[in-house]
Amino acid sequence: MTALVVSPVVPPAVADARQAGQVNGRRALPVAQLAPVAGRSPVCGMAAIDCNGRITESTVIPALGWAPGTCVDIRVCGGLVLVTADPHAVFRVTQPGQVRLPAAVRQWYGLTSGSRVLLVADPAAGRLVVHPPAALHTMITEFHAAVLGGEAA
Template sequence: MPAVAQQRTEAKVYRLAAVDASGRIRDQGIVRALAWEPGARLEIRERVGVIVVRRDPGGVFALTGQGHLLLPASVRHWCGLEAGDRALLTADPVADLLVVYPPTALDDMVAQAQGAVLGGDDA
């Protein structure tokens, strides 16, 4: 008998969005979910292959005037995120936190999940 899906207990918001050549992510739904306004100051850091974004009044970075997230080139480079790549965006409104998972991080997560589900089998 198949397992019953668990109920969601957290109010996270997920989106897949492309990164343009300038490092912009134009998905405003994820920004709205966090209630971040255009021009909001941000702290943007790379952590273990993912990008962690927090609102920070003293932050060096900011949402664009249009409310787009602009990822610095150094962070994109560290994560292997290139123009045209799609990334998984996860917003946690309670923690006021956005995490960006580039394709390399998604590959690792999927490989681990498949290994757990398939018990190491490829098929």
């Protein structure tokens, strides 16, 4: 029995390593192209709700410049909780810079002590958006379906 010899497959030489997708002599990994961010970026963070419905986060809430005692309006809109400064509102930022979600809002979204939420502050608009877990699940599932062609695993 004689062995078959298979000739090697050699890719054509490329004059410029950048054309071959190489960086520093190594092949670069593909990177998704993201849309450019116009203007100021939002400030994001995760926080857990305490037993009294308070949200404490050391970066996001201070980015809005809300001092303790600032009156805030808390509304539900499209599955999200919107918090904005309003001198006529009944809710206030507490001494340590916490925002307390009303019991009705927490019950509406099934938020209990320890529930984690995504906080997105838009300092230019003076708005804090609280994304409950159900809203995150919906957004992620829809995004994955769009990007992965329906394979939202």
